[in-house]
Amino acid sequence: MSTPMREGRKADTDRRRQRVVKALNTAAQSGSPISVSGIARQAAVDRTFLYRHRDLLALVHAAELEPAGQDAAGAAPVSRISLQADLANAQARNARLGGRVQQLERRLS
Secondary structure, three states, X not given: XXXXXXXXXXXXXXXXXXXXXXXXXXXXXXXOOOOHHHHHHHHOOOHHHHHHOHHHHHHHHHHHHOOOOOOOOOOOOOOHHHHHHHHHHHHHHHHHHHHHHHHHHHHHO
């Protein structure tokens, strides 16, 4: 049984979904960073809307992992995965250097 209130809520949900998809496409084409908060802000919806609609959330997460377009200088695109790998390498190096510092401090004392 369909009521006018239910139909209105469904129409509102459909409009919000369209705004999310449009915001996602715009962000992907412009090469701007993609995040759940950013897309929700651009689409003028709450983040909870994205978390309630798992298919939209999956689209946002998939777009986050896509490499960004090339910049004006023509440099190679940087992906989220490559940045995470760089961060992990830097953290490992930091841990090694911290261990070396402790070893040297023990030798000095």
